[in-house]
Amino acid sequence: MKRCPYCTQAIQDDTRICPHCRVDLATVRVPPPPQEAVPPAAYQQPAYRQPPLAGDAYPSSPYVSSPPQNSGKAAGSLAAGIAAYFVAPFIGAIIAVVLGHMGLNEIKKSAGRLKGEGMAIAGMILGYIQIATFPIFILIIAAIAIPNIIKSKMAANEASAIGSLRTLTTAEIEYAGACPKIGYAYALAELGPDGTACHEGSNAIDTALAKGVKNGYRFTPHISSFTGNPPESGFGWNADPLSPGTGIRHFFVDQTGVIRANSPGQADETSPPLK
Numbered sequence: 001m002k003r004c005p006y007c008t009q010a011i012q013d014d015t016r017i018c019p020h021c022r023v024d025l026a027t028v029r030v031p032p033p034p035q036e037a038v039p040p041a042a043y044q045q046p047a048y049r050q051p052p053l054a055g056d057a058y059p060s061s062p063y064v065s066s067p068p069q070n071s072g073k074a075a076g077s078l079a080a081g082i083a084a085y086f087v088a089p090f091i092g093a094i095i096a097v098v099l100g101h102m103g104l105n106e107i108k109k110s111a112g113r114l115k116g117e118g119m120a121i122a123g124m125i126l127g128y129i130q131i132a133t134f135p136i137f138i139l140i141i142a143a144i145a146i147p148n149i150i151k152s153k154m155a156a157n158e159a160s161a162i163g164s165l166r167t168l169t170t171a172e173i174e175y176a177g178a179c180p181k182i183g184y185a186y187a188l189a190e191l192g193p194d195g196t197a198c199h200e201g202s203n204a205i206d207t208a209l210a211k212g213v214k215n216g217y218r219f220t221p222h223i224s225s226f227t228g229n230p231p232e233s234g235f236g237w238n239a240d241p242l243s244p245g246t247g248i249r250h251f252f253v254d255q256t257g258v259i260r261a262n263s264p265g266q267a268d269e270t271s272p273p274l275k
Helices: 070-081 090-107 117-178
Strands: 217-221 235-243 250-254 258-263
Touching: 070 090, 070 117, 090 117, 090 258, 117 217, 117 235, 117 258
Parallel strands: none
Antiparallel strands: 217 235, 235 250, 250 258
């Protein structure tokens, strides 16, 4: 017995037509024996997968990327640069520049994990502008403040000189009363703590005034107001600034008690009375 080459069923050796598949074995060419089938998975190409777009990630990948975060140093640089103009001048500018450079360096090394280059650059620009203009700012402030300080100092010196002349007037009256044989004192030292001509009238003024220089003014006797013969019946004292920077006005007082002022020259009994 043999087997039908088509249906592989057992048939007689002399059978022409297969009783199972009804194929005429005499007229039909016998096909070659089938080869061993190759499993489809062995030669099939893998399915095409579109690559992910920028910012996408494979859901099943263990390396899931997160969106880039802002650099804290870059944000701090911008904040410090703004604060330098409203809260902390110059110091804020230095902080803005330092944090800006650190932020850019940090962003560069992060391989895309950090962003904020714009904030860092903006903070650095604000900081550098203020650092560059800070000397000019200081000069402007100085140009405004220094003249005002000088004027205030001169006004204080003039007020002190006027007060000292009032003190001298009171001291002279007390001295003449305590020392009738001498009358009014010709020397400031006699009105001070170290007066020797008349101890009863000394120590009426402080040591600085007794030495003739106090708070930017020099005090001297007005020569024409004294006769040089005791008892002195009159007196006169001048108060003149030591330099143009210590005062502008010159002052004078005599036994009348009226303080007079003049500028720029020395005052005397003909100068306008102080208002």
